[in-house]
Amino acid sequence: MSINCIRTIIENAANSHSDKTAVCFKNNSITYAELLNKVNQVACYLQELDLPKDSRIGIYSNKGIDQVIAILAILSTDYVLVPLTTLLKPEQVEYIVEDCDIQCLITDKKHLESIAVINFAGKVISYDTAGKDIPSFEEIYKYYNKSYSCDINSYSNAVITYSFGLSGKPKGIVISHRSLIDSARVVSQYLGLDETDVISGTLIFNLDYGLNQLFCSLYKKATLALHRLILPDDFFNHLINDKVTVIPVMPVHISQMFDEDEHRLPTPELFTHVKTITSSGGNVTAKMIKDCKRTFPQAKFYSMHGLTEAFRSTYLDPSQVEIRPDSIGKAIADVELYVINEDGKECGPREVGELIHRGGYIYKGFWNAPEQNALRFKSVQILKDVINIEGQLTDEIVVATGDYVYKDEEGYFYFSSRQDDMIKTRGFRLSPLEVESVVDKNIPQINQCAVFGIDNEQIEEEVVMVYSAASKIPEKEIIFELKKHLASYMVPSRVIYKKSLPLMQNDKNQINKAVLKKELSVK
Template identity: 30%
Template sequence: MVPLDPVPLPIDHLLRGAPDAPALIERERHWTYAECEAAVAAIAGWLDGQGLAPGDRIATWLPKTALACLMPLAAARAGLIHVPVNPALRRAQVAHILADSGATLLVTQPARVATLEAGDLPSGCRAVVDGEVPTTGSGPGRSNADPAGLAAILYTSGSTGRPKGVMLSHANLWLGAIAVAHYLRLTPDDRVLGVLPLSFDYGQNQLFSTWAAGAAVAPLDYLAPRDVVKAVARVGATTLAGVPPLWVQLLEVDWPAETTLRRLTNSGGALTERLVRGLRARLPQADLYAMYGLTEAFRSTYLDPALIDARPDAMGRAIPFAEVMVVRPDGQRAAPAESGELVHAGPLVAQGYWHDSERTAQRFRPAPDWSASGGTAVWSGDTVVEGADGLLRFVGRDDEMIKSAGNRISPLEIEEAVLAGGEAREAVAVGVPDPRLGQAITVMLAGDPAGEAALRTRLRTLLPSFMQPTTYLWRADLPRNANGKLDRAAIRSEVTA
């Protein structure tokens, strides 16, 4: 198990495996730790020759190539700030990120360059195709960068407004890698299948936590869930991370009778009890880690997999290095079973939003005076409750809570009830203006509308009258954002339009 050393280093020191051990698994090539270290040096040496100033932003708009995986370390070694751009984004979204970050260099592919229009590259920024960046040759050794210095800017998906650039230091990224490698009990013989976007903090941490443990990561760009199942077998994956929509898809395909998976991890949305039961039945040999996180503080809680069967609704306790509090509106600590806002303090808290002091001030505020960590905390806007068992449970985002007939209703509670019977694959509950109720409940569902009558009948026995949805909108599939999560903002906009 990776020890919990609280002293961070520059992130280009993260390649900690044995020199001859596999570190990065591509279909065509298995890179050893020594080869990855040499490639990081070569890329950093190339960056040093590009006329960039310390602290300049370098953006990558790439699929999960070796260059995309190693660039975060190489940029840090060259004294630059890495801005990974989700390859699923289109030119207008990419142009916004480049302009907002003030990127001076974009590393991408010829086909992606061809989609850019005049003005998409901001003044002073040039595009370089990935084939021009060497992964062999001379370059600098490991850096002595200040761990408190800025290492990366990760942009949120933009589903809740214009994308925000979250500023992450070396220490944020290093300690996040150590914490996850520790509580997942990663060892050098693990192989992690990386299916999440590298622009997503959860996806990028798959690289960093794997390398912190001296294990191997196999990045995968996939088109269909069956591709994931095949890749697990091909690389002998022991660990798979996902978000709830991916688990829904993976439960709909056939799995071999035996698999090498021994660890599943979830974040980016709460697991429903139905998903927990489904994953435990389909992959009983794999530990299932339910987790909660937000880019502004990386990861806040995880649930010990030994508790998942008995507590499928829980999001667990604070991860290492995190102080997680449940805070009442008056700023005091919430009592057990009393709901409050989740507030996260400690060294995993990011440095704010890039060039956005207004939104930084809204989300990054002083920790409560009774906090053990003190300093700046992330006030999540998420409502949670701590049970008598000491485990946190997600209630909902304050701006998503439904206020109907004088009741505050968690959309998650409705969604779990809707999904419990199997009539729909996915569901999102939204409050819509209603002159009599204040808000009426509409549910958008993925599935066959022929099941609606049975669903309505079942919910009448399961939910009180004030929680009964009034309208069901059936779709073949629900909208997702670029990170694969349900795009609740888009759904809410469509439902309330």
């Protein structure tokens, strides 16, 4: 079996740290030996389903120890994991199921009803006993006690994660076993993680950032303390009760943490055990850093910048966070970053251009999306006027990120804008077209509608919808309808009525969103 797969580090941890707590959640915990045993039981059952190699298996459930077991069991087979956030509505789950042809869904009792709504024809497995026709982990743990072994190729497909792309439909990015291991290695190295760490498992597992917390824990034989983020008070209690040392969050979580009366926040003395805070998935503000420094005085703050097409490009060293809080940092180990203009020439200091990612952590590509792949995954020839590629193989792939950045005189990168009009809110990326298409399909009274993002320091961008109709529709009615079809983070926070919408001069079928944004910013 390859040394570059998640299965190897599970076995290594169980062999060397069998009695150590691997995962805890609320009042429950599981050791590394127990974890490997249960993973083997579920993996054995999955293999007996006798699905074709590389079949996709989805996980659609709330967070818990069984969810971790399911993830690791799938990664111990020759199947491919597709994590699905419970924020998605049934019709969105149905789209992903059909897009990558999911053959089996693992879920909890709470979400069985949602799966029934989409008339899923594949195999369904529940964590808890839910009826004689649905196999459960409870039964698998009781009856499957065979030995289990597997042989996994590091370059095989391991995971497909979905995010919202330019087409308005979610696009799956394919990640290999090798990429999962490489990501755990590099993060563990620059964060200085070790086996004494307790890593907060607050992030959802449909994001590679969330999955990385699990894999870093396994890689360093640390403990992953799962938590479902609901209220700031609950989160602070989780940090105290689980003695968390590493807090991976998104900027929106930091805003939520400190969106309370300052006098109600726990005292810093309760958090001296917290040594590291990491943030990715959006811009970090000076206020966020100040709030974290005040409440977690011993913690080093790492601001990081990742891509859909590659695990991570940059991180900002904690020594620089207060000096240059707006910077996304410098390239991580094994990555080269270049900023090029429209002519393919390298940009000078403080000249804005497109960020090109070369080297490690590049994913395999988008699932069933040749146009998207052609847009983002480029031949190294794109850098022919920047680097010397004489004599090199020219089939090397780099990522044209679509992120527009600039670099200062000391080599630190700063984010400027995105190539497309994607909205980044609460740590998620979404396409305006996804929301607009739902409006078009479900609210026929609306003639035209434009969805876009407006800067909001607390959540990166807030989703705004401007529409035209014969007469104004009560905002509550629009929101009520959209909530039926969209994940909560996709529902507009502001809905504005106008008798008519401005159009582009060169295309009278296209709404001029720039004019609308300008009007709102003036107000």
